Amino acid sequence: MAVSVKEVAARAGVSVGTVSNVLNRPEHVKPDTIRRVQDAIAELGYVPNSAARQLREGRSRSLALVVLDVGNPFFTDVARGAEARAAEDGLTLFLANSDDSTDREALHLDVFAQQRVGGVLVSPVGEDLSRLETMRGHGIPVVLVDREAGESAFSSVSVDDKAGGALAARHLLDTGRRHLAFVGGPLRIRQVADRFEGASSVVATVPEASLRLFGTDEMTLDEGRRVGEALVPLITDGRVDGIVAANDLLAIGIQRALLFADQPVRMPEDVGLVGYDDIAFAASAVVPISSVRQPSALIGSTAVELILEAADGAAPRQVVFEPDLVVRASTVG
Amino acid sequence: MAVSVKEVAARAGVSVGTVSNVLNRPEHVKPDTIRRVQDAIAELGYVPNSAARQLREGRSRSLALVVLDVGNPFFTDVARGAEARAAEDGLTLFLANSDDSTDREALHLDVFAQQRVGGVLVSPVGEDLSRLETMRGHGIPVVLVDREAGESAFSSVSVDDKAGGALAARHLLDTGRRHLAFVGGPLRIRQVADRFEGASSVVATVPEASLRLFGTDEMTLDEGRRVGEALVPLITDGRVDGIVAANDLLAIGIQRALLFADQPVRMPEDVGLVGYDDIAFAASAVVPISSVRQPSALIGSTAVELILEAADGAAPRQVVFEPDLVVRASTVG
DNA sequence: CGTAGATTTTGAAACGATTCACAGCAGCAC
């Protein structure tokens, strides 16, 4: 059943060492021999066993990416960028989904540690990075994605979320709004907390402006709708005239609730709405949504770059991208 | 650097066999010994090497899923269902993206064959299943996802796409439309061809009804918008009054183009729109979109079920789910 | 106290690929 180098060697009338040489350094093998071995491989349908190879080499030619939510287009874009960059170096990228759960995250990290992957890219769920420390201690390079490493000795690639939050809030203030709402949560997610903080700090600079927080349990379309419905009366009253959503899924849900309320809200006249991530659906929304853009594919490819550096023993490095604002009809007429 | 069973054994003062027993069949080991070994494991930070385990066992405790497009929420939902079911049996699921390319599909399948994964779930890009045949020949169970296996000896789990296409078309006819447009492509994608065929066959039963095909290169928001713009004048003329989109991404793009045209089209008054897949965004669209629902998570979990059966040597089996129609405001007032 | 039987523990073999020191050999110069 199992075809191994041994069978191939027997069939081709050479030793196992020679078969391995044909596979890994054909320049040391006579052309005629190469052909004989390749014929044998084809005839027997030999497929190398990567477990054996890996065991011998001590490390696998693969990387892992653990994201917070595969359902969020932002992360699939990051994954695309990472995979493309990894492929350039002949590396395979495993994609795993932690779904905002520390348990699932831990589970995946364990599996990857056991696989001895060449490196782990992770957008960590919580603040506790000790498990990642141990991974690095075991010689597995770790890069934080979409989260700044701060004083810790990890490499990281992130986007300045405070700046992003500020960008969104400032845009609303610049276009005349004064009573802002920030929708997102839970605040234990660092990205959310930072975006809120950025927005807050900008609002604080304008005396008559206010910012009110509307917390959510998750950042989904449904939660957005729920909050959107609650916002309608406030907007009608004039108590809210600008909304910053912590991501585009929320923003889309909010928009839907506002436009389809019994007493519909006009956008951008009655209220301005800014999302975050600039996923494709944001541009295709009913009223296209202004959004804070993050260079998602670039984040992915840069993360792989940093892993490769780390694997070469380079010192950890923090890359922080600046977000920019894509202005659409949800904020300006 | 590398901590192996050997070091653990030495530290705990037992043999390597005992360490392995603690890990795999603790019921045969004295409680006191278990504790001593576990302490040693903790102190040394031992992490099992799954390459070695796999080499010994000949097969890895993991499955692979290769999807056509990770960017499509339908497939991430399938992946979720599959992963959950796999986790029940302690199996890891690797997710890979073929992006509609046979090359990328082949690449991923090669890697998985070398990994000796316990099974492969794949929604194949083309019609040529020979590579999958060889995988099965090598003893790796294969299950086709979202594609019926037909006469071939694979297991498969699919949804009746002809019935789905028919469902969509019949609904439009039932609500009084007669001039239908089918948007989707390329037709080499089996699912698209089947949905079109289903719609055609229903339309053919109504004398005065017609169905026109609008081909696309890919099934994305942008392509939907492009076709939507082309449809506007036809709808205004009354030459088209119902649209079947081959998936929801297209439908959302189409809707946006129609609603935001210079001379906007009313929905459902001027035209009815039916999508396919029932992704979350369809329900949250401006005008919520009627859509042919596929039980995505169930498809994923069933596929894993079939893999497990096949691994136990059971005969291949074809599971075909019936789609159903979720009616929303895009087709009825 | 001896022993059958059960419970624990042992340690060498095996999984499949890579590596590397070394062997075989042809060609060549002296």
Add this chain to the structure above:
DNA sequence: GTGCTGCTGTGAATCGTTTCAAAATCTACG
């Protein structure tokens, strides 16, 4: 003919785990 060099090819050792027959130890009971 001898010794070198360069090119090919060899095969035993190795990676870390599991397995399993056999050994060691314990338990209960006459």
